[in-house]
Amino acid sequence: MGNINTISTQGVVLRTAGYSENDVVLTMYTRGLGKVTAIAKGAKRNRSPFTASSQLFSFSEFVLKKQRGMYRVIQADIIKSFYDISYDLDAFSYASYISRLVENSSLENQTNHRLFNMLVKTLYLLSEKGTDKEFITAAFELKFSDYMGICPVVDVCSLCGDDTGNYSIFNIEEGGMVCKRCAGNLQNNIILDVTTKKLMKYILENDIETVSRAKVNRILTKELSKLMKKYMTAYMSNLNLKSLNILYDLNHYKKGAD
CATH class of the missing domain: 2.40.50.140 (Nucleic acid-binding proteins)
Known part of the structure; x- marks a missing residue:
C-alpha cells in the first residue's frame, strides 16, 4: 500500500x-x-x-x-x-468463552491461519438458530488444543501406543486414551462411551463446519463437553470459564424454577 x-x-x-x-x-x-x-x-x-x-x-x-x-x-x-449473538445468552456465553480462549492463548503478532478460519466459522455457527452450541464449543476446544500443540491422544494408548481400539479409557494426566493394561497402574481414569472416542477422532479429522452437521445426542455432547473442560483446565493455566459458569448457573436456576 x-x-x-x-x-x-x-x-x-x-x-x-x-x-x-x-x-x-x-x-x-x-x-x-x-x-x-x-x-x-x-x-x-x-x-x-x-x-x-x-x-x-x-x-x-x-x-x-x-x-x-x-x-x-x-x-x-x-x-x-455477529450482532445477533448478543441477543442469545447461550450464543453470547460460548462466543465470549472461545474469544477469551483465543485471546489468552495467543502471542502478539503470531499468525495461525487454521485458528483464524475456525474462529470465524464458529462465530457463524453460534449465530445460527438450531446449532448445538455446547457441542460446537466442545469441538472447538478439541480442535483448538490440536492447533496449540496440546491435543489429547485419541487413537492409540498414550503410554504404550497400543492401537487395538478396544478401550475407551481417558486419563488427563497422561494426555489421552490409555489401554486397560496401562490404566491398571493409573489413578483418575475416566471411562468414556466408546462412541465419544470415535467422535473425538472425527472432530480432529474434519473441518468445524462439517463437524457441526453431525447428529450427536445430548449424552455424548455432555460427556465430551465435561471432558474438554477438565482437559483444558489441566493444560492451560489461564483458562477463563467465567462466562460459561454464569451460563450454567442460570440454566440450573431456570430448571429449578420450572
Whole structure:
C-alpha cells in the first residue's frame, strides 16, 4: 500500500475497551498478524466509520497502521457483525468463552491461519438458530488444543501406543486414551462411551463446519463437553470459564424454577 507500516487484514474483535471519550482500544485476532491491539479513533462518535467494526465479535477487513509501537485503525469495512449473538445468552456465553480462549492463548503478532478460519466459522455457527452450541464449543476446544500443540491422544494408548481400539479409557494426566493394561497402574481414569472416542477422532479429522452437521445426542455432547473442560483446565493455566459458569448457573436456576 505504499507504506511499510500499513497492512490490510481481516480480523475479529475479541475485546473492546474505552480509551478516551471517543476512542476504543480493540484486541483483535487477525488473519495477517495474529493477535494485535489497535486503537480506533473516534469509534464512539455518532456516524463514525469505525463504530460497527469496533463491536465485540465483529468480523471486518481492517487497514492498520503501526504508530509508536501500536496499531491504529485507519479503515474498516464490516464483513459480518455477529450482532445477533448478543441477543442469545447461550450464543453470547460460548462466543465470549472461545474469544477469551483465543485471546489468552495467543502471542502478539503470531499468525495461525487454521485458528483464524475456525474462529470465524464458529462465530457463524453460534449465530445460527438450531446449532448445538455446547457441542460446537466442545469441538472447538478439541480442535483448538490440536492447533496449540496440546491435543489429547485419541487413537492409540498414550503410554504404550497400543492401537487395538478396544478401550475407551481417558486419563488427563497422561494426555489421552490409555489401554486397560496401562490404566491398571493409573489413578483418575475416566471411562468414556466408546462412541465419544470415535467422535473425538472425527472432530480432529474434519473441518468445524462439517463437524457441526453431525447428529450427536445430548449424552455424548455432555460427556465430551465435561471432558474438554477438565482437559483444558489441566493444560492451560489461564483458562477463563467465567462466562460459561454464569451460563450454567442460570440454566440450573431456570430448571429449578420450572
